Amino acid sequence: MGKNLDMVIELLKEKGADFFLMHSGNANFFYATKFRSSSAMFYLLGVDGTELLLLPEMELNRALRESKVKEISSYEMLGYEEKLKELKNSREVILEILIEILNEGRAKKVLIPNDFPSFFGFALKEEFDVETVENPFLKMRAVKTTSEISEIRMSCERVVAVFSETLKLIKSRSLTCEEIRSFIELELLKLGLIAEDTICVSGKLSADPHEVGRGEVEDHLLIDVFPRSRNGYYADFTRTVILKDNLRLKEMLFAVVEAQKKAISMLREGVNGREVHEAVKDTLKSYGFETKKGEGFIHSTGHGIGLEVHEEPKIGDLDVALKGGMVVTIEPGLYYRDVGGVRVEDVVLIKKDGCEILTPFERSLVL
């Protein structure tokens, strides 16, 4: 974590700030603290490198075992119970404790992430110079460590294995979308992966990229699986299976696969994600597929994946320099109301001179 903290400290210096203050309930917090709890917690990093994890007393011993943060205090150690008798509101008490800690650290300027709760943000702004910033841990998380890559690789291998079994099942008998979804999620859990809202959608409903699907399987099936391991690392994998002869769907799938191949062929350190997205758009257009009025290629090309299923970098309309160690999805799709949607998605590890597909599996699935 040493190197990572340096990056936040650099941001503090650049902004002339004394502290970075983050709240719990998000992947950045876990990344910074290596501690998970449903309790309300705060993480404070000083420009001098001092660190503090602040949490309820009943989490203290577990945090001392699990967390990597140098100093850990409980609200109770800082007068929570006496303050609660007076203020009668837990949030007000925690605010008072935060202000005391920041005053003790002689804080003048404090950085908070964009998603910091406004209750605390507004109140701290009355006491200190407070500025919202994009959470610096977001940027750090975009480039994965070796152990993170192993975690994601494992999730990806398991997803592919389960999808392979699912495909055999689909070939062998007729099931509803709900039955296929249940099969997938149960098989994933047997391998230690937790999946929710697995997309298994057929027919025209699939024209909405996030529709999970229901009922009988029609002419094609779009399956998008994005489970996470017990350690919290996601995979994200989509295949479209054409079950009945439908020329339009076949043409859409062909174009999407070609666009995905084109995008993946471009991936390496230093490439601009926006250019990858442009190439996908151009490829789909070259096969005659237009995008307008909520139809066509209506989402971005991909996104980082890790502790969140969607994280940095976004591969879309904005410039972003891809770096070795980033793990992203490449998922072109085409969606038309009169026929439905088609999408193909792989997880790809970006390397210095190219990339590695972490979810290798046949893309043109026409049964």
Added chain:
Amino acid sequence: MGKNLDMVIELLKEKGADFFLMHSGNANFFYATKFRSSSAMFYLLGVDGTELLLLPEMELNRALRESKVKEISSYEMLGYEEKLKELKNSREVILEILIEILNEGRAKKVLIPNDFPSFFGFALKEEFDVETVENPFLKMRAVKTTSEISEIRMSCERVVAVFSETLKLIKSRSLTCEEIRSFIELELLKLGLIAEDTICVSGKLSADPHEVGRGEVEDHLLIDVFPRSRNGYYADFTRTVILKDNLRLKEMLFAVVEAQKKAISMLREGVNGREVHEAVKDTLKSYGFETKKGEGFIHSTGHGIGLEVHEEPKIGDLDVALKGGMVVTIEPGLYYRDVGGVRVEDVVLIKKDGCEILTPFERSLVL
């Protein structure tokens, strides 16, 4: 939802505000909109009852099918793409769209929930009078509708059924904490319930209430299961099983069961939750169990349960009037470093003249 909106409108009138503005990514948002997505969305309610759900174009058709909100717009309908070319930052574009909408509605004062992201909170505060409030939907959610009670009841019945099978398994053979957890989570998923971080902990590690547990089962086992249904409604159920003769653990379990019985006997509409918590503390003390320095009864007595595993009302040190239709947990526990922890937890529906236990199951489990 009509009645619910009235409650928010009343708050707006009371505060002299024109709009309540909420962001996505939390249970209140789903409760208000009946729409789930990982996309960044906003919900706006005017004092005149106008409602707006704001989301990305690719969610629009699904939202039109699924959401109950009267008006639904996409960012793209409001100039997202042109603005992005200029501002080069998605968050800045969404902010500009929000400001335009509020100006169009002649907003002067806007209420936002305490957890509203500070980036948007700070920026809106420069344009309008902005005040943070406890999200009014939190209070509404505390009293469940008939269909919500059915959902929770179903989750509870399934948890009890799986626990019953788990107990048979534990009696029949020796398994590790991890194996028992896997069994529970797989059986729950077979019944359509998604569980994570199921606590299955033994020995001294159980002195930390949120330790999930690992390794061999020692003299006792604390199992705390809190899965949710596909519709998003939680159950929360804990039993402590004493496996080897240990007088101290038996005495702790006896006291905890008595404290739980006492608390449940008090539950009915109009009772003060703080008094229930006091009664639990008194009962445990009367059996000689002291609380100090992070040992003893170190958490509150219970919490509401619904779309979140912890929601309103909290049954602890602060006053709270219990109402019919609230669904809460009652979960006294005792934790000592030298022996470990004991907890017993049930989900209880509060009624006018009493209550109903939704997770009925033997409490004194001494094998």
